[in-house]
Amino acid sequence: MLYLVAILLICSLVLNIILFRSRLQQRTEVKYIRNKLKKVINEETGERLLLYTDDKYIKSMLIQINRLLDHNQKIIGNYNSIELSMRKMLSNISHDLKTPLTVILGYIEMINNDKNLTTERILGLLKTVNVKTVEVLELVNRFFELVKLESGDKKLSVSRIDICEVSRKIILDYYEILINKDFEVVIDLPEDPVFVRGDEDAVERVLHNLISNAIRYGSDGKAIGLKIRIAENDVDIEVSDKGKGINELHKDRVFERMYTLEDSRNTHYQGSGLGLTITKRLVEQMGGSISLDSIPFQKTAFTVRLKRIRY
Incomplete structure (x- = not known):
């Protein structure tokens, strides 16, 4: 025991x-x-x-x-990236606003102080002032549009859209410009209606942004293409040009907020860097995606993919 x-x-x-x-x-x-x-x-x-x-x-x-x-x-990391992006955005906007405003103020001062100006000269200066004023308004409007998109204040009305009809309408808006610039235009659209899920105003804005971008930055290639490809559940809308293209190192960044073509595509074109960012946000709000493939002087193509509707 x-x-x-x-x-x-x-x-x-x-x-x-x-x-x-x-x-x-x-x-x-x-x-x-x-x-x-x-x-x-x-x-x-x-x-x-x-x-x-x-x-x-x-x-x-x-x-x-x-x-x-x-x-x-x-x-x-995300916060630091956004902060850096915002700083660059404000810097670029300040620069882009300063340039036309300086011209506007200079020309107005010239009109007020130079009593020897002819009526024809004054009208010419006022025409330039008008052009620069429109540039400022466009930049400010783009900035506030992006702010609304990213804050969620801008709601899209998603419905069934005939993407072929919308595409034809938009490309016709550029007919005179393309003819005057001697562009070769290649359009490949299905004859029958093709329906996608989207907001018609947003789709039009996306196509306007991509086509004007192709005309402006792909002018060296003197060609523009608009093509629609149909998959089982998706529809791809491709806008292409044969210009200088976008370097492989930069092509993933062209949709970033305020990543300008000064950084990526052509130092002669210094945009505000808002157009493609707005385009991407609009496409994403419609449940779609956008991608870029670029071979300089062969083909630079932006492809928007939207959900297909069969009824």
């Missing part, structure tokens, strides 16, 4: 020692986690918690903490 009691006491002592060591180890590990987290927060580092442990609860907690740290790093 005494022998059995002695064994039980020894087992109890060993168990307590194991539990004590386990608690001590657990306390040490929790202390490490606390101090490491404090360092990560205070020093804003991208470190993860690395700790070897046999405790399954500590392991589980470490996994979740590291997931949280990774998520936090992504948020910080």
Whole structure:
């Protein structure tokens, strides 16, 4: 009996020692986690918690903490990217506003102060002032349109649209311009109606942006194409040109907010960098996507994919 009691006491002592060591180890590990987290927060580092442990609860907690740290790093990265983009946007808008406003103010000052100006000269200056004023208004309107799209204030009315009819209407708007510029125009549209899911005003704006972009930046190639391809569940609308194209290093960035063609396509054309961003936001709000493929002086094509409707 005494022998059995002695064994039980020894087992109890060993168990307590194991539990004590386990608690001590657990306390040490929790202390490490606390101090490491404090360092990560205070020093804003991208470190993860690395700790070897046999405790399954500590392991589980470490996994979740590291997931949280990774998520936090992504948020910080996105915030920094957006902040940099916004700074560049404001810088570009300031530059793009300053140039025409300087011309406007200069010409108005000339009209007010130079008494020797002829009526013909004054009318010529006022015509330039009008053109520059329209440029300013267009830039401001584009900026506010993008702000509305990204804030969710601009809601699209999605319905069934005959994309062939809309495409024909838009390309006809550019008929005179294309003829005067001696462009070769290749149009490949199905004869029968093809219906997609979208907002008609938004689709028209997207096509206007892409066609005007092709005319402006692809003018060296003297060619423009508009093609519709039908898949089982989608419809692709391709607008192409044969101009200078877009470098492979930059083509994934042309849809970024304020990523201008000064950075990517042609230093002679310095746009505000809003047109393609607005285009992408409109397409995405309609549940579609937009992509770019470019081989300089062969084919630069923007392809909009929208959901097909069969009825």
